[in-house]
Amino acid sequence: MTQSVVVQVGQCGNQVGCRFWDLALREHAHVNKKGLYDEALSSFFRNVDSRESDGGACAVGGRIQHLKARAVLVDMEEGVVNEILQGPLREVFDSTQLLTDVSGSGNNWAVGHMTYGSAYREQIVDKLRKAAEHCDCLQCFFLIHSMGGGTGSGLGTRVLSLLEEEFPEVCRIVASIYPSAEDDVVTSPYNSVLAMRELTEHADCVLPVENQSLVDIVNKIKQMSHGGKPGSAIKRDSAVISGQGGLSGPEKPFDAMNNIVANLLLNITSSARFDGSLNMDLNEIAMNLVPFPRLHYLVPSLTPLYTLSDVSVPTRRLDQMFSDAFSKDHQLIRADPKRSLYLACALMVRGNVQVSDLRRNIERLKPSLPFISWNQEGWKTGLCSVPPVGHSHSLLALANNTCVKPTFMELRERFTKLYRKKVQSYCSPTPLLACRRDGAELLLRGRQLTQLADRRIRPSGCHQRETNA
Ligand SMILES: Nc1nc2c(ncn2[C@@H]2O[C@H](COP(=O)(O)OP(=O)(O)OP(=O)(O)O)[C@@H](O)[C@H]2O)c(=O)[nH]1
Ligand SMILES: [Mg+2]
The missing domain is CATH 3.40.50.1440 (Tubulin/FtsZ, GTPase domain)
Known part of the structure; x- marks a missing residue:
């Protein structure tokens, strides 16, 4: 092993x-x-x-x-x-x-x-x-x-x-x-x-997770638990709501969110940690899902989300779990993969699920998922026989999908906005940008990176930049 x-x-x-x-x-x-x-x-x-x-x-x-x-x-x-x-x-x-x-x-x-x-x-x-x-x-x-x-x-x-x-x-x-x-x-x-x-x-692969998506998921789960629906109470030692996930201690702000990411890692490593009828090597993720070296951002989605929170709802139907993996609400970044183009997709299933269940669901979902023309059969599947603790099965989908683009665009916009607002005075041919929490701006090059201070530093050789914000 x-x-x-x-x-x-x-x-x-x-x-x-x-x-x-x-x-x-x-x-x-x-x-x-x-x-x-x-x-x-x-x-x-x-x-x-x-x-x-x-x-x-x-x-x-x-x-x-x-x-x-x-x-x-x-x-x-x-x-x-x-x-x-x-x-x-x-x-x-x-x-x-x-x-x-x-x-x-x-x-x-x-x-x-x-x-x-x-x-x-x-x-x-x-x-x-x-x-x-x-x-x-x-x-x-x-x-x-x-x-x-x-x-x-x-x-x-x-x-x-x-x-x-x-x-x-x-x-x-x-x-x-x-x-x-x-x-x-x-x-x-x-x-x-x-x-x-x-x-x-x-x-080789990046699994992007947005804090906003984690907040949305945690809020949804908490709302459900307060909704008073039958069987929807969150157990006392629930992994999502308990600060220490079963260990004693006070809850910290990020605990519930971090549990979701930890579950993503548990799922992705499950076939490396346990046996299964269709074991998926970690190497195979990059090998099968990354057609071009730099296009290696794999959007993760987890389902059922109840697995993460130990909510005592009746076990969800298996097919529903597969449908959920492609829905907007289960993505760990704010994205809708169904409306974007798939380059490849991996389904990593844990628990008592048969290869035939996997195949049936892929055939059922395929028509609604736009795949790039040259990789229509770009599916990779893994089955690990050990389910998550306390649950019968779970599914992690990793999508090499263009739906990751808005996340990048939004970051670029925020970068540009901040750049315009805060950095108006200095420029550099190859600027490396850094700034401190208090808002002091620094445009730094090479060795000047070590000269960080709270007041402005004008790197030598920089020219005054026209204010165009
Ligand atoms: N999901 C999650 N986000 C976190 C956690 N801690 C910090 N963040 C986020 O991470 C960013 C801040 O990064 P940190 O990891 O705190 O910073 P750091 O890497 O320790 O770097 P410095 O403190 O600058 O030395 C912010 O976007 C926070 O919202 C956490 O435990 N879980
Ligand atoms: Mg820190």
């Missing part, structure tokens, strides 16, 4: 990552009744015989000693990682997997990418290599980060290019959290646009 390593960068990356580890552990605990370290566990966890960092690794087949996540945690602030180290998951990570600084990137892509990226390059590579060395057959790196902040977007994309440099043969799948229009990070359009370029160049 193969192994994968999760690299979580920045506040969002680490918070989402930890939800993934929590839910993955619960899922394995549910299936693995004998307490043995099996192949399923080995794909994302190591088994070491001491709590200390370099305790000897135990082979597959032995008893579970101490499970360590195959992960590298990076944040240029200490808060989130420290919180993780004091929380219920503290034993799943050890110090060799962590990399933190104190002050953060101040929501500045350039500080994350250039300043911290250069300062920590060796240490990052070292930690990635260590994680890779612990694997017999490393198949995939999962990078989790936000597009809106400084560390996740700036340093996260730097880590991505380091992965490409150091491990060119290993697949790189990135879960990117896009900011909502009401995001409180003023510079999020800049950070996102700058990060997008790196994602386009260096990732």
